[in-house]
Amino acid sequence: MAKSKEERVTKNRHLKRFYYTVDHAVEKPFNWQQLWRLLVYLKPYATTYLPGAIIAMLVSTAVRLVVPILIGKVAIDVAISNKDTNLLTYLVIGIGILYLLNYIGNIFRIKWVNILGQNVIYDLRRHLFSHVQRLSHRFFDSRSAGSILVRIMNDINSLQELFTNGIINLLMDVVTLAGIVVILLVLSPKLALAIMVVIPIMFYISTKLRRTIRRAWQNTRIQQSRLNSHLNESIQGIRITQSFTQEKENEQFFDGINSDNFESWQIATKKSALFRPFVDLSNAVGTIILITYGAYLILQGPENGGIEIGTFVSFAFFLGMFWEPISRLGQMYNQLLMAMASSERIFEFLDEQPNVEERANAFEFADMKGHIEFDHVQFSYDVERIALHEVSLDIKAGETIALVGHTGSGKSTIANLISRFYDPTKGTVRIDGHDLRDVKLDSLRQQISVVLQDTFIFSGTIMENIRFGRPDAADEEVIEAAKVVGADEFIQRLANGYETEVEERGNILSAGERQLLSFARALLANPRILILDEATASIDTETEVKIQAALRRLLKGRTAIIIAHRLSTIRESDTIFVLQQGKILEYGNHEQLMKSRGEYFELVKSQFQMLDAI
Known part of the structure; x- marks a missing residue:
């Protein structure tokens, strides 16, 4: 039976005296320099997979931006209004070809970004493991094997989504948003500005949430490190545990650490979940503005500064496309916060220098005597x-x-x-x-x-x-x-x-x-x-x-x-x-x-x- 939160807290207090701190919070301000440091690992692939993935992304993005204009401004305002069936036929065929091009672009984009991401994760894990192997004994004296294992495995795994999808998706969403804003301003500056008035509000709220979400995910990594450290110790010492019949006490101790890990994930997930509803709310507000103000502009007509029906339809397409990348950017932001929490812990190890340093031009023993x-x-x-x-x-x-x-x-x-x-x-x-x-x-x-x-x-x-x-x-x-x-x-x-x-x-x-x-x-x-x-x-x-x-x-x-x-x-x-x-x-x-x-x-x-x- 699942324990209530009160029972878990009581047990945690009871077991508090057993805790051995295997990790600690890394209090660093969120900054883009940390992200750039991660992106350095993309450098070996800057002339291979990365350009191909970017080109494939640009092709599929261009198709998505062109199609709503063709449907609204050409199909509705020209072909349907003038009952031009030939033009309508050509448009259908052209749009079909564009979607096929988009499909091919997506195949190569997904393929190349996954190869790129897996290579980066491989390089990063190899770099961290090689660095840890060269550290002095003092480093290992103060850290458990479990906490080191978490950095090399779990923390690097948490960066996998960032490198396999996150970076290219971020570029794609930024390009899509920029393209949509430019197109909307060209189609109808008044309607575009009315719809985008909610963006500064959403940006302000997301900025306020940033710090608390980042700290929550950082705490989750720490609790996971403690859990892994205890597991490593328990498995290695299982013979001693059984010899002294301490299985029950060990289970209680594990339950306390597992509860802390469970609660930290709950807290981090709840805080991260706050972002999506704000995006949905912004989408709803934007849709209401489009219908209300867009209908008013249609009734005015183009000759009086209004818009045509095709323009309204294009706006409706672009509005759905507009909030989609913003929503993904919100998820990407949460993903970035998780990645930053892990990268801080990874770079904490990479920044650790051996206490026993090797000097430049150090003497090399060729024939040691042993005195x-x-x-x-x-x-x-x-x-x-x-x-x-x-x-x-x-x-x-x-x-x-x-x-x-x-x-x-x-x-x-x-x-x-x-x-x-x-x-x-x-x-x-x-x-x-x-x-x-x-x-x-x-x-x-x-x-x-x-x-x-x-x-x-x-x-x-x-x-x-x-x-x-x-x-x-x-x-x-x-x-x-x-x-x-x-x-x-x-x-x-x-x-x-x-x-x-x-x-x-x-x-x-x-x-x-x-x-x-x-x-x-x-x-x-x-x-x-x-x-x-x-x-x-x-x-x-x-x-x-x-x-x-x-x-x-x-x-x-x-x-x-x-x-x-x-x-x-x-x-x-x-x-x-x-x-x-x-x-x-x-x-x-x-x-x-x-x-x-x-x-x-x-x-x-x-x-x-x-x-x-x-």
Whole structure:
């Protein structure tokens, strides 16, 4: 049963405390500059589909303007008045030919504008997606995947009607209106001015409605973004939801967000619907003026400044044609407001610049050695929380170091700075003596492989997932990488081996199997720097034993940063750095740190105590 508005509002208030704001209103004044910015995407087609669509539109518009004149001024005032059947016959044939020409013009106009619109939407979506992919991690830290998805899909889809029909229809309606006004003024200036007296009133009212309609559609986009964001989160977390039997609460939360979305669409639709009745009212007023004042002018006769019956008939034709484009322009205006609300949100992303900028003429690594230096590096994710305090490190090329410490001590932050996902707040990170802020990002990241605890498996085959780090690798190289890390054994047991299709996020594989694939992926990429961020945490003891030798092969000749808690993973590292609250507390190899009996000793001790307890 549908809930009343009061019930939905009550539920929304109850659920208000759960809201996580995934989007916000973009308060920008409506301006034509925004529209021109969208029209730039038409430029690649300015010499192909666009001219053809405009020519076809002009042909069909010209036919529509000529026919009422032929019927009123020629057919009625000349042919019928003089009983000239030959002229009447020629007129019928001529009008038939004109309508056929109009039909052909409309076919090509519809065909070309749809091709044009789909190409523009394709280009715009590709541009937005490419831009988002290049943005820094800070951008994604503050936005949910659902809100980004809405911009790339829903907001761009809302521009589809504007580009496929809106722009050409706008030109057609403007040309039609201009032609009708000129023709009416030529036929009878007095009657034309009397009919058009309602236009300024309608224009004034539409201007007043503009702001409220635009804000309503903008709010609708925001609510839709929140709905999509929650859906994305709910689907990804469905196992947790079911594990804690929170299905009912999740449904209530969804109902609250869905109600907000429902109400925002209702409000926007109601406000947009106000425009059409004003157009219909103007049409009614214009018709009354035509009948009343037009009849008066007919009775006066042409000799006394009046009009002929044919002129009145032409006016009647043109009056119907006059309000039709005005009505469409009203709908187009609402469509434009929706498009502007979406375009503001799209351009908000396109205007977003990466926090990690690539300088002009940046240095490009041709043969990286892998010597990493942290020179008094300080980093903050926000002003209230400093993640690293004046950290200095010197990691020689080919050296394996380990970072240990409690959660939040800064281990993953160091890994993020090496990959230059963020820039230091203070200090410098160098590789082979080059400040990373002066290095080309692609050349840096192509030399670094990161293996995470929660490895990401893409939809596709096992072969494609391993090859992700080096798309040009041969099948034999992929298989060899899998054999080295011990993944070949379980892959061969799968139904289709390396061609087995894995589901979203690799759900058909165990956590350990996914991790082995990530090792194979990293090995195939052949990086100079390898970062293992809790990479063996999801692997069982038996599997871990199998990959220890593989790890030695993987790390050989490479600079490696290992973030781990397991003693077996880090004890063979050349240097172990113990971090606490963003500072290096102590460092040395395993034997040295155990002898000093400091924080590392306590960490190892607590780990063995946990094992004994088990």
